[in-house]
Amino acid sequence: MTDQTDEQIPAQTAAELDQTLAQGLAKTFDPAAIEAKWYAHWESEGRFRPERPDAEPFTIVNPPPNVTGSLHIGHALDNTLQDVVIRHERLKGKDALWVVGTDHAGIATQMVVERQLEAAQDKRTNYTREAFIDKVWEWKAESGGTITRQLRRLGCSMDWSREQFTMDPHFTKAVVKVFVDLYNQGLIYRDKRLVNWDPRLKTAISDLEVETREVQGGFWHFKYPLADGVTRADGLDYIEVATTRPETMLADMLVAVNADDPRYQSVIGAFIDQPITGRRLRIVADEHADPELGSGAVKITPGHDFNDFEVGKRAGIKASDMLNMFDAEANVVQTADGLVPDKYLGQERFTVRSWIVADMKAAGFLIPHVTKDKEGNPVEHDAEPRTIQTPFGDRGGVVIEPWLTDQWYVNAAELAQAPMEAVRSGAIEIVPKTWEKTFFNWMENIQPWCVSRQLWWGHRIPAWYAEDGSIYVAETEDAAQALAGNKPLTRDNDVLDTWFSSALWPFATLGWPEDTAEALPRSGEGASLLQKHYPNDLLVSGFDILFFWDARMAMQGIHFMKEVPWKRLYLHGLVRAADGQKMSKSKGNVVDPLGLIDQYGADALRFFMCAMESQGRDVKMDERRVEGYRNFATKLWNAARFCQSNGITGSTTLAAPAATSAVNKWIVGEVVETQIALDKAMADLRFDAAAGAIYRFVWDTFCDWYIELVKGNFDAETRAVAGWVLDQILVMLHPFMPFVTEELWHALSDPAHPREQDLIVARWPEPQASVDPAAKAEVEWLIALVSALRGAKNELGIAPGARLEAWLPEPSDQTRAIIAANPAVIERLARLTAIHFAPAPSGAAMQVGAGDANLIVPLDGVIDIAAEKARLEKALAASQKETKALEGRLNNASFVERAKPEAVEKARADHAHHSAEATRLAAALARLG
Structure with missing residues (x-):
């Protein structure tokens, strides 16, 4: 027997198959009854990666979900698309490999374990680093497989026999090698720069781990007095600055104005005596100060604001000289110049904010915000109320501080050159192509990549420090000790950003660095997994990690493998709520994919994802x-x-x-x-x-x-x-x-x-x-006839089963032949007892088209023509009236702008419905003549 398969692999057991065949198909389709059975069967029988040593390879790697994660609707979309591709390629006979694994998720995982300790009145600092990490591994063994079980429920046909984890020994070896090699090549270095600092977790975090929330806050205006008796051209002896973070004035170092702003040209180079600290601040010209915004002058705190950091550098201030006013918990500390008043030291940042405002107000340097009451009298307020876009840590849940600290950085600008060239040359195809512009814009303006994190869980940075400040980077402590000439060394306490390790996913999961991709061909006897499956064929990714993961995989893949990590990059969108809003727990509009699978089955959810993508x-x-x-x-x-x-x-x-x-x-x-x-x-x-x-x-x-x-x-x-x-x-x-x-x-x-x-x-x-063109034309003629007749009957209120006769005066030879060949079908489906090749009798009739034929179906004796016309005319008038009313409402700019979006959307939907109904009724009337 020749089956539609190319492999002799046993399916169900003989007994199970006999039982299935004997019973036949159940009357009711029950997804739950078949899903668990077939997935277990596929996995246990090795169906996800059948042995095909000589087949053409096809490879995708999944974006590794956090080991702490649970399946959310975004995962459902992302993994469904990947599974559709891999199943399609497997059916086409390829050696289809879908690499699967999880990410160690440094911050998230450490937080989970710390919370467990807190619940038991315990804490991380009660343990040595090694003992705590042992506890994390214990948690991973017991609870770290939730999302992989859930991916199975979705039907993901991943090669679970090769499941990866970014903290596996072989992967850790690859991560350490990459760090050491990049350091030795001058592409990793230690530097003092601003980072996103989470005061609760006491670590730097990536931009992706920062979520912006709207917070009701204030915009305070202050007078900064000019020093040495200097006045502005307009005679004022101060410059007005405004800020949403008054506490940062404890570390102010400059005041910036625009060189083209006539209000301040005479005082550029002059000084300010900052009222709280007494620090002397130079007035500098910088494009960051916009004459159109506020007073046009900006106080500059380079150690605590990303924009100010750049202004400070342009003004010649070294990062090492920038003032820091916070400790790791965002409490105020003394700055290097010792000018922070003692009363603020050790205090929490937002407490200090209120104290600073009160002290500036008491000293006469607060410029009040003035409004009017109901009677028109002026009312003074300390601050102008503002809705402020405020950064929060998505894990720690507290306001993020830009903080000046020593961290490890990758020279991303240099590593970005090869991926950009790969996209330009077509070696990497980005789909949809519209994302290329965004890709280039980010890559051309890329900043140094901070890769160190102040955590215990993760890949520990392979760097050791001598007492004289020398740094030794090596793959092992013995190697570092050899470099140091046996000087006493202390290892760096930090770990690497999880994105750093996951950037190696396309090749470290395939055996690198033990294997290389050079010696042997990509297929055939003896080819290693890496040689055969790198580069990957496709990466499916959400657009939101284009830079955090995709671009960095391209950087590391090309740099270490001398070849792109994947040939195509497919970027899909987000799954949003039905009204288009982004899903969030706070909005209560999050959809649980597992709940949908329980209710409708995995197949239905998967098909929905594809149909809507x-x-x-x-x-x-x-x-x-x-x-x-x-x-x-x-x-x-x-x-x-x-x-x-x-x-x-x-x-x-x-x-x-x-x-x-x-x-x-x-x-x-x-x-x-x-x-x-x-x-x-x-x-x-x-x-x-x-x-x-x-x-x-x-x-x-x-x-x-x-x-x-x-x-x-x-x-x-x-x-x-x-x-x-x-x-x-x-x-x-x-x-x-x-x-x-x-x-x-x-x-x-x-x-x-x-x-x-x-x-x-x-x-x-x-x-x-x-x-077969002739067969296609014949069947499409029959389908058109049946469809047209059914539609016409429905429009005119004729019973679907009513048997009618039709007249066709001058049929073409083709139409005559089709009718002659299909009398039984025409009678059974179109309910036409006869088609006469002659002129139709006079009287009311409806006309239906099929191909080149226009059939006439008399209606005398079938329906009450006058009554049907009256019914249709009344219904048509009602639909036209409703259409016109809705049209007027939608043409009213006031309604469209002021009404709730859902009300506008409903009005548009109703207008479309009544307009279509009017068109249908008009056509029905026309049929009656």
Whole structure:
């Protein structure tokens, strides 16, 4: 037997298969009953990476989720798209490898374990570093597999036999080697710069771990008095500055004005005596000061503001000389010049803020914000109220401080050059291409990458310090000691940013540095995993980690492997709430994908994700659509049951069976066209187009038309063709809906020739057939006739089952032949008892089109023409009136601008509905003549 598979792999046990075949398909499609069964079967039998040593490789790596994570809706989208691709490539016979693993998630994991200790009235500092890390490994062993179990529920066909973890010994070895090599190449260095500092966690964090929240705060205006009796050209002896963070004036070092601002040109180079500290501040000209904003003057605190840091550097202040006024917990400390008054020392930052305002006000340096009361009298306030975009740590939950500290940095600007050239040359294709502009804009302006974190959990930085301040970087302590000439050394306490280690994911997961990708070919006998599967073929990623992960993988991959990490980068959007808002716990609009799987099945959720994934757009969550795709699976299930009840079983050939009837020739051609559309969509990474193509074929072409057209005529040819088409449906639909298709694949197996392989390792369709134009034209004519008649009956209130006659005065030869060849179908589906090739009788009639034919169906005696006209005219007038009213409302700018968005959206939807209804009713009236 030739099955649609290329491997002899046992499927279910013989007993299980016999039981399935004996029972036939259950009456009701129940996703839960089949999902766990098939996933366990696939995984235990090694179906996710069948042995294909000589096959063409295809490789993707998953963005490793945090080991602390749980499946959220973004994971569901990201991993569904990857699984669709990998299942498609596996079906095409490739050695398809989907690398899977988890990220050690330094901050998140350490926090989880620390919280467990706190719950037991314990804390991290009660342990040595080594003892605490042992506790983290204990947690990982017990609780760190939640998200990987949940990925299985989604149906992700990852190679779990090679599951990776970024703290595995082999991966750690790769991370350490990369750090040491980059250091020796001058691309990693230690520097004092501003970082995002989390005062609760007491560590630097990345931009991605900073979330901006709107906070109601104040904008305070102060007088900074000019020193040495200097006055401005307008006679004022002070400069007005404004700030949302008054506490930072304890570390002010400059005041900046714009060189083109006439108010301040005379005092550039002069000095300010800062009122609280008495520190003398130079007035400098800098473009950062915008004459159009506020007073046009800006106080500069280079040690505590990212913009100010750059102004300070331009003014010639070295980072080592910039003043720091905070400790690691954001409490005030003495600055290097000793000018912070003692009363503020050791105090919490926001307490100091209120004290500074009070002290400036008492000294007469606060400029009040003035409003008017109801009577028009002036009212003074200390600050102008402002909604301030404030950075918070997404883990620590406290306000982030820009903090000047010594950290390790990667020279990202140099490493960024090769990835930019790879994108320009096409070695890396970014899909959608519109993201290229964003990529280049960020890469061309890239800043040094801070890669050190003040944590215990993670890859410890391989750097050792001597008492004289010398730094020794090596892969082991012994190697560092040898470099130091046996001087006493102390190891750096910091660990590496998790993004640093995950940047090695495309090659460290494949065996680097033990293996290299140079000696052997990418396929064939003896090729290592790395040689065969690097570079990866595709990376699927959310656009939000384009720079944090994707760009950095490109940097490290090209630098260490001398080749791009992947040939294509697909960036998908976010999954948003139904109203388009970003999902967040605070808004209460987060959707749990596991809940959707429980309710509708994994197949339905997966298909929804694909159908809604349109390049460059976010996905709007719509549970009704998920339910609709569960109904789609049910429709296929019922069609399969119907076929099974009529003796139709799975096919035994890859090639299409011989077909003589027009309807069978047509359906074979439709399979050919669907496969071509699917392959093109998948090649273009148009998941929505791919899902749409198979959906239309299954629902419309096969279920709604083919089965109807052949019903009651299941001869041997039709059974063979129908069984073959069902097989092609299951194979083409499998990447999107793996569970229901695998179940049907086995349930439809021919008892005389049981399937010896699973659908997951079957072969992609090879119909070895073409479209028959004549058969296509004939069947499409019949479909058009039936559709037009059903629509016309519905419009005119005629019962669907009413049998009518039609007249066609001058049919073309083709139309005459089609009608002659299909009398039974025309009578059964179109409910036409006869089509007369003669002029129609006079009187009211409706006209329906099919191909080049315009059939006339008399209505005398079928309906009350006058009553039907009156009904339609009344309904038309009502729809036109409603359409006009809604049109007026939508053309009213005041309504569109002031009404709630959902009200505007409803008005637009109602307008579209009534407008379409008016068009339909007008057409119905026209049919009556």
